Amino acid sequence: xxxxxxxxxxxxxxxxxxxxxEALEAGPDTGAVVTFTGRVRNVADGLHHMEIEHYPGMTExxxxxxxxxxxxxxxxxxxxxxxxxxxLRPGARIMMVATASRHRDAAFEAASFxxxxxxxxxPFWKKEVTGAGADWVDAKDSDEDALARWSDTGT
Amino acid sequence: xxxxxxxxxxxxxxxxxxxxxEALEAGPDTGAVVTFTGRVRNVADGLHHMEIEHYPGMTExxxxxxxxxxxxxxxxxxxxxxxxxxxLRPGARIMMVATASRHRDAAFEAASFxxxxxxxxxPFWKKEVTGAGADWVDAKDSDEDALARWSDTGT
Amino acid sequence: xTLQVLYxxxxxxxxxxxxxxxxxxxxxxxxxxxxxxxREDRYAAAFADMTTVRAALDQELxxxxxxxxxxxxxxxxxxxxxx
Amino acid sequence: xTLQVLYxxxxxxxxxxxxxxxxxxxxxxxxxxxxxxxREDRYAAAFADMTTVRAALDQELxxxxxxxxxxxxxxxxxxxxxx
Numbered sequence: 001x002x003x004x005x006x007x008x009x010x011x012x013x014x015x016x017x018x019x020x021x022e023a024l025e026a027g028p029d030t031g032a033v034v035t036f037t038g039r040v041r042n043v044a045d046g047l048h049h050m051e052i053e054h055y056p057g058m059t060e061x062x063x064x065x066x067x068x069x070x071x072x073x074x075x076x077x078x079x080x081x082x083x084x085x086x087x088l089r090p091g092a093r094i095m096m097v098a099t100a101s102r103h104r105d106a107a108f109e110a111a112s113f114x115x116x117x118x119x120x121x122x123p124f125w126k127k128e129v130t131g132a133g134a135d136w137v138d139a140k141d142s143d144e145d146a147l148a149r150w151s152d153t154g155t
Numbered sequence: 156x157x158x159x160x161x162x163x164x165x166x167x168x169x170x171x172x173x174x175x176x177e178a179l180e181a182g183p184d185t186g187a188v189v190t191f192t193g194r195v196r197n198v199a200d201g202l203h204h205m206e207i208e209h210y211p212g213m214t215e216x217x218x219x220x221x222x223x224x225x226x227x228x229x230x231x232x233x234x235x236x237x238x239x240x241x242x243l244r245p246g247a248r249i250m251m252v253a254t255a256s257r258h259r260d261a262a263f264e265a266a267s268f269x270x271x272x273x274x275x276x277x278p279f280w281k282k283e284v285t286g287a288g289a290d291w292v293d294a295k296d297s298d299e300d301a302l303a304r305w306s307d308t309g310t
Numbered sequence: 311x312t313l314q315v316l317y318x319x320x321x322x323x324x325x326x327x328x329x330x331x332x333x334x335x336x337x338x339x340x341x342x343x344x345x346x347x348x349r350e351d352r353y354a355a356a357f358a359d360m361t362t363v364r365a366a367l368d369q370e371l372x373x374x375x376x377x378x379x380x381x382x383x384x385x386x387x388x389x390x391x392x393x
Numbered sequence: 394x395t396l397q398v399l400y401x402x403x404x405x406x407x408x409x410x411x412x413x414x415x416x417x418x419x420x421x422x423x424x425x426x427x428x429x430x431x432r433e434d435r436y437a438a439a440f441a442d443m444t445t446v447r448a449a450l451d452q453e454l455x456x457x458x459x460x461x462x463x464x465x466x467x468x469x470x471x472x473x474x475x476x
Contacts, residue, residue, distance in 0.1 A: 038393055052392075053318055053319055053322075054392075055316070055318055055366070055369070055385060055387070057369055058366055058369035058370075058385070061369050061370075062369075062371070083392060094393070095392070095393060115393060118392055118393050119390070119391075119392060119393040120389070120390055121371065121390065122390060122392045122393075123318070123366070123385075123387065123390055123392075124390055124391065124392025124393070125318060125319035125387065125388060125390065125391050125392075126391045126392070127319070136319055136320045136388065136391075137391045138389075138391070139388070139389030139390065139391050144389075
């Protein structure tokens with residue numbers, strides 16, 4: 001279906017967005033690269049850190065499957081998904097996705113699709129640790145709803 | 156309407172996507188940064204270089220106006236638009252837009268909006284120079300049509 | 311049969327462990343949940359509201375009614391919150 | 394009145410210059426185009442198909458029927474192809 005392997009990284013380490021985007025730009029037929037970077041925001045009552053748990057093994061499988069769905073659906077020349085786990089301080093990067101294509105619409109839509117599926121289908125869980133205690137972040141109905149918009153155009 | 160000034164750069168020089176994205180990530184309430192990078196693709200008959208002409212003065216005005224429209228429409232915390240002009244070889248970066256927001260949808264939509272308007276409303280013209288001669292790139296009807304999708308939700 | 315059972319996030323915290331081997335005759339994931347609930351209060355507490363529990367069978371997200379079949383690994387966790 | 398008139402891309406190439414001062418009594422941009430066309434063949438060639446010509450008045454994209462008013466700068470160019 002595709003002539004590239006998606007780059008999937010699950011790591012405790014930070015990443016270099018510029019270098020990741022540049023790697024995707026390579027190749028004669030890539031005209032457009034879209035990146036999304038998610039970052040730990042500070043919360044109202046003073047976030048000390050965000051703890052991110054994941055399901056080793058399933059995480060990589062789920063991300064690869066989501067990337068393959070995107071590659072089957074849009075004319076892409078590259079996909080990168082990097083997601084961190086462990087303790088992340090406010091301001092730290094949590095994750096990124098990047099897509100490369102000839103066409104800007106394909107790059108935008110595929111990146112948006114990857115984000116929507118990653119949010120609700122990749123096994124990560126966030127816990128906010130503040131001075132007042134620790135709370136698991138609740139999933140938002142809007143995140144589940146976001147998947148609906150991708151179902152009418154088929155895969 | 157907004158509490159930030161968009162960063163608009165029109166230049167002959169290359170740019171550093173990673174540094175630009177990182178600058179937009181700063182600030183306690185930015186959770187999402189979306190970037191788009193456009194790059195010179197090679198064309199079928201061997202592109203020597205792309206020549207990009209612009210209208211100094213109007214270019215900066217048009218880009219600022221487009222950025223302000225985006226800022227009025229989505230809850231953004233930052234916008235960067237960089238567009239190069241002059242002779243660019245295959246593989247070179249042509250331009251980038253980046254948007255920062257609390258919300259991933261706002262960041263994605265605003266970046267896509269900026270690209271659509273920049274394509275048809277910012278005074279840049281591309282000429283492809285090959286061994287066989289030089290041709291101005293024709294505007295695509297699809298680029299003009301792309302603007303229609305932003306008109307029904309009002310500004 | 312013997313299943314590797316994994317718990318994540320607040321399910322892991324309520325049950326007090328991240329993984330265990332479970333000997334079971336359950337035929338579906340939902341049956342397995344019933345067995346675990348009957349064991350001890352901490353399981354009953356973790357599985358009190360199944361609308362907030364998701365399950366994976368051999369690392370594939372599946373509905374709770376899914377038959378265990380010849381699976382070797384079952385995981386329980388709340389709705390995902392990555393990204 | 395005296396207008397600064399600018400040409401870009403293939404309009405600039407066909408006319409053979411990027412900017413010039415034009416003395417005109419035209420009331421709209423379209424009138425100005427008629428005056429320029431009547432001047433010399435290179436202008437007539439550049440303005441042969443107005444469906445591919447766009448105009449800006451004082452650096453603002455406007456329709457060709459727009460009155461010149463007190464504008465100081467008019468620019469002609471093909472549809473934009475940035476990005």
